[in-house]
Amino acid sequence: MPHHRHLTPSPSHEEHETPNPSLTPPPMQLAALASDEPPPPPPEQSPRRIVVAHRLPLNATPDPGSPFGFAFSLSADAHALQLSHGLGLAHVVFVGTLPAEAARALRRSDELDRHLLGCFSCLPVFLPPRAHDEFYAGFCKHYLWPRLQYLLPQRAGGQRIPPLRAPGCTDPTRRRTGASPRASSTCALPGRRRARVRARLPLWLLPSFLRRGCPRCRVGFFLHSPFPSAEVFRSIPVREDLLRALLNADLVGFHTYDYARHFLSACSRLLGLAYTSRHGRVGINYHGRTVLIKILSVGVDMGLLRTAMASPEAAAKFREITEVEYKGRVLMVGVDDVDIFKGVRLKLLAMESLLETYPALRGRVVLVQIHNPTRCGGRDVERVRGETAKIQARINARFGGPGYQPVVVVDRAVPMAEKVAYYAAAECCVVSAVRDGLNRIPYFYTVCREEGPVDAKGAAGGQPRNSAIVLSEFVGCSPSLSGAIRVNPWNIEAMAEAMHGALTMNVAEKQARHVKHYTYLKLHDVIVWARSFAADLQLACKDRSTMRTIGMGIGPSYRVVAVDAAFKKLPPELVNLSYRAAAAAAAAGGGGRLILLDYDGTLEPTGAFDNAPSDAVIVILDELCSDPNNVVFIVSGRSKDDLERWLAPCANLGIAAEHGYFIRWSRDAPWETMASKQLAAAMEWKAAAKNVMRHYAEATDGSYIEAKETGMVWRYEDADPRLAPLQAKELLDHLATVLASEPVAVRSGYKIVEVIPQGVSKGVAAECIVSAMAARRGGAPGFVMCVGDDRSDEDMFGALASLCGGGKNGGASSSTTTTTALLAAAQVFACTVGNKPSMASYYLNDKEEVVDMLHGLAFSSPSSRLRAAAAPRRPADFDIKSLLRCE
Template identity: 40%
Template sequence: MQFSRKSFTNLQALAAGDFGGSMSELAGGGPLSAFHAGGKKGSTTSMDSDSINRRSQRLIFVCNQLPLRVKGQGKGAWSFEWDEDALIAQAREGLPEDMEAVYVGCLPMEVDGADQDEVSQHLQTEFQCHPVFLGEELKNSYYRQFCKQQLWPLLHYLIPLNPTGVNRFDPDLWSAYVRANMVFANKLVEVLGSLEDDFVWIHDYHLLVLPSLLRKRFHRIKCGIFLHSPFPSSEIFRTFPRREEVMRAMLNADIIGFHTFDYARHFLSCCSRMLGLEHKTNRGAILIDYYGRDVCIKIMPTGIKPERLLAAFDWSDTLWRRGELCAQFEGKTVLMGIDDMDVFKGIELKLQAFEQVLIHHAEWRGRLVLVQVTSAARAPGKDVDELHSFVVALVRRINDRFRAPGYEPVVWVERPVPLYERMALLSVADCVVVTATRDGMNLLPYEYVVARQGAAAAVGGGGPGGVDAAGGDAAGGLAGGAAAPQATHSMLVVSEFVGCSPSLSGAIRVNPWSIEALRDAIYTAIRLPLEDRAARHEKHWKYSYLADFQRFTKDHARLQCFDLGFALNTFRMVALTSNFRKLPTDTLLKTYSRSGKRVFLLDHDGTLVPQGESSSRPGDAVLRVLQGLTANPANTVYVISGRARTELESFFSGVSRLGLAAEHGFYWRPPGSEAWSTQDPEARFDWRDIVLPILQVYKESTDGSYIEAKESALVWHYHDADPDFGSWQAKELLDHLEGVLSNEPIEVVPGQSIVEVKPQGVSKGRVVERVLHDALESGEAPDFVLCIGNDRSDEDMFSAMENMNFSPHIPTEVFACTVGQKPSKAPYYVNDPAEVQATLSKIVDVEAAAPADAASAHHVSFA
């Protein structure tokens, strides 16, 4: 096949939005779009604004390898075809008619640099595939060494304990992994251009950091990632040196898909333990609140394409091979295993269990055969070589011991088998045995059930086309009056550690590590009555036929998003309002200088002092700044904290004219006064006698938790406890207290690793309202207010400030500011407590240079 040379679309021009070329150069236009519409290949169209508006939305599948086969290769003679057995290729058929499927990934072979442009244009036009060229060296480091020898074992629960083993983490290989993901990101920049209304679906563990790299280019793109492998428990995954980078990168997607709830549960546990993130449920969906975005966790069991497998029984090769196998195993009971030569497939466990069946049940010698098909390892290495030597020796031992004329106990097939032979093998198996010690979905059991159904239909004369899509009748699945053959039956022995296990309710599930349990499961399976096997088969057939490879996509809210951080371990997508911005220091200082009456409302922990420090006592620099502010009689300064009033008095005893509000404002003391007031002088505290014993029980049963007894509140802290257990205990405690105290004038409030019980209506927002109300009543309404806080309790202050800003009685310049770049009701942010101190210091420094001026232009900070 010849195709003309043409320079491929320039990446930099595309990234800058300069499309230049035709639609076919950017988004394909080959037969795939016509495939969905049922027409012929579309014509090439210039990408002007009208064509962009008219074009179909695209679902862009991103995978390590494109679902293509190479039929011929060489300079000027490349030839490709779809690999219809690849799940990703089958996925395109489930899309709506108005959505196009586009593929981005590597080719199964390397292409010379001189041919890459031509191959790219050809694949783009004919298949809507966009190849990624990594180069042999990078591909070897990224795929063969890091993905297969380090990431793959980790995801399958293998911790590299050997200090010289290839499974040990290698920083250089990690860098190669990130570089390869960046190449994929650059290719997506080409494919997407300046458009962000397509959906990008990233597949598998080869591209775990791609969501972050993609988000840095396209903030609003709808992005999902699906993991086709297991996800290990947090105890395993936390050993990975780049765990946070991977977790945060995955959370930059909108949807994260897993095969089973177990794998999703492990991911949620990692989010809780390593990142301090909690999840919630909403109408059946699992959501993680990640910087103001709801990241959806989906349970997405994949399936097969039954129609293609059933069609194999119309092929002469399948029928010929099936005939050979039926003759070879006539009068035998056939066990079947088809696996890669991989340490996680449990091939040696299967062989050992089979040997034990023949040892303990002599009546099955000469009658029971195990056909074990193995294909080459995807990740060859020393451990795979040792496994291969062990199983070959084991096969030889079993055959030498139990071989008889016309009987070979283990039929060892060590080569890849084409689809026709695979279906023929499965159709003659009385039982398929899957003994993987850890696996993703593993679709072999579904294929086996379909093969048995297809063979029964073909033998019965109806052919595969006669198989009823709903499962057929109990006589073998035939429709249309064909003579009913013997009831279709099948049997499965499945490891409980594979993803398909929960969906196979009729299979015998087993722990493959127990040779005795596996032996007994095989023995039970081959002795089941025919009617029992037929009933189990019918149940599995109905599920297998409906378990096609589905797409789980959804629309996402178009929030304004900003990228924060540059490294993989800091970059995250944050959902923020469009007016959220850095505190404008110059504007703040000018407004302060021309104002007459000012109010400062400052949180303590996390604002004046860093959050979580062992000693939260403010340093001398903070005290000097506060003293500088309070020295001006035009300034009213309050520190509003959740701490006890005795602590605040101890911290700030040296600062004159400083107002204090303790325990979130239940107690407060105005500037210049030594007397404390309360928000509710009539508050009762007899409820403490009920609450304290309950908290004590949870403290004793939750290691690392403790109780803080304030004057007005009781707080149970669990931030030092196990994150999962602490969160679990907190939810139970919350339900318990709300039930016990339903008739008491108090409220139970969950917080950041705390459960607090306090009188109703107590909040920092009420302190703000009281301070500003008193100023208004005294005729000294402020025309400048600076309010700074950092946590959930401070949001009440920001809400009160927002309400005050629209009051016609207080013509005030309002600067409400949160500490840290995160979703907040405040319109401004500063980065950390050090920046808070620096801002307040600048205000003190301009005191003498900027005389007060009560007349100021009204500055609205809340939109």
């Protein structure tokens, strides 16, 4: 085949092919695009949308006279192009691969890029043939696609998937997803950071790669495939990587509520994420970002169908169908891909059952089954073709005759003008897919019956149009077509009865159902869908300007964490300076230093089998407590017996147990209670709380009850991640009702529901400790470090903010001190564990960094025994050089 000569890239560079970043789109067609620090665009320009799909919306016809060997044109029926009509065509750029024949023949060149970008707003991505086959034909179509359709491997060997690796050299992540070259092409486009809308299954990992190149870009992902139940999805070996990739988008869209529900369930079960619903919108909080979930079926391009129906070819084909080929017949139509999930075999079997059951229909009814061209071959495709041909031959042999074939299969590329003629002429449309996401055939049929040729209504004299649809209940458009006859395609007899009902339905009922469908389609066409999706994407990113983004992880685990602009990682140099300054002030009569630490999730992992602290933690805590300038407290919801046993080696360590109800200043000091004697005596509510919790513990495998002296806790860290949160929410309401008249507070925490006395919290405990320390030492502490990881610790952060004078804490000092603002002159470092929304001003990533920070503080004291250790622990972030920089 003739094609323009181009240099072929060497194999070592194939994975990294990207368009020339200097390519500049024509100013009248394309607005400024993505980069990090560009000049501002003209005020009249609107944000650019970049639509990334597997295939560009192009037709490529071999043409020896073309400089590239192919004549290119926009493909009017391409879904990506139709979507752009709702976004404003002048501001849309398409990124994807060329049509298959052109992709095999051409190689990347700047001239080709400029031509396609300038003439069609298309930027091609070139993948090596082997890489494309691995990611599209291999992984997407032959592995991931069947799983999304609920088809599990039927043999133990199955298809092996190599582990996903961080992108670098030759890795299966890029090869299987094709995401990296597309992300490079997208991020290389010149101009400002702008909104991006992308869709389609083969690019599932693309949001992660886009986040790496452009962390603040707007990314929308719409899945046109079904999303299976969590039980099926969890069988995919790379399940977590796929979910994390989708969560790197700002907006994730699905056709139906069921698909969205399955996605939310998978995120809960596999990643432990919860979702919230507010003002009718569902969102998942993922590392400080709210990922919105959108449910809206894609409509049709009414203008495209009207253009096709108005063509002379459509009118001629319609007359041929109604006046020649099928004159006097009742026509049913089906249009499907050659796919094992489209249910073509079931449709033909139902047709056979229909003719068996109703002999009067023989010779009158014809089913025309149109097969769309296959995008990816294989044994399954050939098997479907073989089964279809076999059943067709049997039906035609049994019920056909001279001039009559009850089943006609059109297995070739059918132009749009010919398809709309079949839609307009058919009395009934049959869709029998056993699982399908984006299937707009019933939409096309309805519009063509309404706006097709004059005689398409099946009645004369300008009467209202009508239509009848037999629709599988497993198709994505099924919920939106309330007038269709819904069937379970696996029930052959029921589908045959539905087909008979559609053929014999009275005209008035068919008209009423048709009007309902057509009205819906007019109000929900593809333009409305695109605008709605773009509006929700804008809403999902509305707080972007006030947030700061931080990239974390490598490879498929890469994610972007969004935090408040004032929220930052705890800086070692500032902590060290304040720590040393407070020691000098204490030597001159100041109040010293106070360190408040949560236990579970801060010093030791939450839910561990043995929560006793490690030897390293004990050594560090003991070293901090041995400094006379320090007061160190563990403030925890744990019982005093557990904390007393675990922390016994630390003689000078203070403990505030059960959220501060019990306080002890050192190992040899007596326990003090924060509450009054009357409150301590009023514990009759514990029996009622325990009875309620026992019921939920019995009904939730893996959960258990922890009884404390002052409270009751229901723990579910080992329970089913889908059932347990639902049970916890119900238990919370149940306890609040039962204990409404008792002096208690019912709270939820990290995988716990607890009941504690009113007026008891870590915040109150922190205030008591600060006040007592000021009284004992003759002044409030000049340095306060407070670290925690869950909701109960937010009470401490809030209390410290109040003691600072009402502002958000975080190292800022004030020149005035009042009785209520004991810490107004102190350096206060409130720090949460994990990068997440918090009342704290600082964060550390995990408990290891907390221990590193404490080790650094202990090591920085001139008299520290850790300095004399033979092999001192060297913290990751709070390294020795940073901590000793001021010495």
